Amino acid sequence: xxxxxxxxxxxxxxxxxxxxxxxxxxxxxxxxxxxxxxxxxxxxxxxxxxxxxxxxxxxxxxxxxxxxxxxxxxxxxxxxxxxxxxxxxxxxxxxxxxxxxxxxxxxxxxxxxxxxxxxxxxxxxxxxxxxxxxxxxxxx
Amino acid sequence: xxxxxxxxxxxxxxxxxxxxxxxxxxxxxxxxxxxxxxxxxxxxxxxxxxxxxxxxxxxxxxxxxxxxxxxxxxxxxxxxxxxxxxxxxxxxxxxxxxxxxxxx
Numbered sequence: 001x002x003x004x005x006x007x008x009x010x011x012x013x014x015x016x017x018x019x020x021x022x023x024x025x026x027x028x029x030x031x032x033x034x035x036x037x038x039x040x041x042x043x044x045x046x047x048x049x050x051x052x053x054x055x056x057x058x059x060x061x062x063x064x065x066x067x068x069x070x071x072x073x074x075x076x077x078x079x080x081x082x083x084x085x086x087x088x089x090x091x092x093x094x095x096x097x098x099x100x101x102x103x104x105x106x107x108x109x110x111x112x113x114x115x116x117x118x119x120x121x122x123x124x125x126x127x128x129x130x131x132x133x134x135x136x137x138x139x140x
Numbered sequence: 141x142x143x144x145x146x147x148x149x150x151x152x153x154x155x156x157x158x159x160x161x162x163x164x165x166x167x168x169x170x171x172x173x174x175x176x177x178x179x180x181x182x183x184x185x186x187x188x189x190x191x192x193x194x195x196x197x198x199x200x201x202x203x204x205x206x207x208x209x210x211x212x213x214x215x216x217x218x219x220x221x222x223x224x225x226x227x228x229x230x231x232x233x234x235x236x237x238x239x240x241x242x243x244x
Contacts (some may be wrong), residue, residue: 013166042230046198049165095234102205105198105234112233 001069001077011052011062011082016045019066023078026068030076031135040078040132043113046106047080047128055084055126070134077131078114083124092119145192148174155183163193163200163227171200175207184216187243191222196230205236219243 005026009015020041027037048064056062065081094108095101111117116131145160146167155178163171178186188204208218220227221243231237 013164038226038229039233042197042233049197049199053165102202102209105202105205108234109198109230 001071001075003067003069005068007066008063009048009066010060011056011064012059013049013052016048019048020045022066023068027076030070036132036134039113043110043130044078044080046109047078047130050106051080051082051084051126051128054087055082057085074133074135075131076134077129079130080128081122081124082126084126086121087119087126089119089121146170146174148177150178150181150183153183153185155181155186156189157186158189159193161192162195163190163203164195164197165199168199168203171203175203179210184211184214186211186216186218187221188218189221190224190227194224194226196227198230198234201230201234201236205239208239217241 005022007019007022009018023041023044024037027040032040044066048066051064052059062082062084065079067079069077069079092107093104094111095104110130113132114130115133116129118129120127120129147158149156157174157178159171160167175186186207204218204220211218219241223231223242228237228242231240
């Protein structure tokens, strides 16, 4: 995987638009359809929201590192790293499909959009890696 | 009554909410206040006009789901009016589209 893009923003909701816009710019270089572009932007925004909400317990100057990698073949990987509280990985749950439930919607959304989602603890906080399969035909 | 970009009125025991352009994490406090206002007035028949909403995230959907649950427990309903495709898409993605009565 090659690094395509890297960004560091403070943990405020208003900066999430920068993440969405830069993701869009990067994905424009790949042949990705409008639906995939829209949903991918949703997923990366949800990931950033979850960091602010759960790792940082609210908005503040704590930094969110965001990077995009690709193998320039069939995968794009979106990586978020924070230096907040190490969240209990067992507590990261998707919504219960059998219930009308407002909990875990963000995680469910991410998992339904991305092909592979991995959380792990790193030295300074938590790392989220989201991989999306793409068509092999791209401009990059 | 106005809560930021949100309008709410009570008309014949029906609560009518008109949301602003976004329904996301930063809007949840105002949206919550709006629903609380209706709760305080014992309104459980709610129409949410979403025609202005072009950006929504899981927190925004979460608020709608939470209040849909609450009013249903009291034999009420929360209907979504004129949602744009962006809103419908996210409801489908989280498998919640069918829980809402949608007015086109």
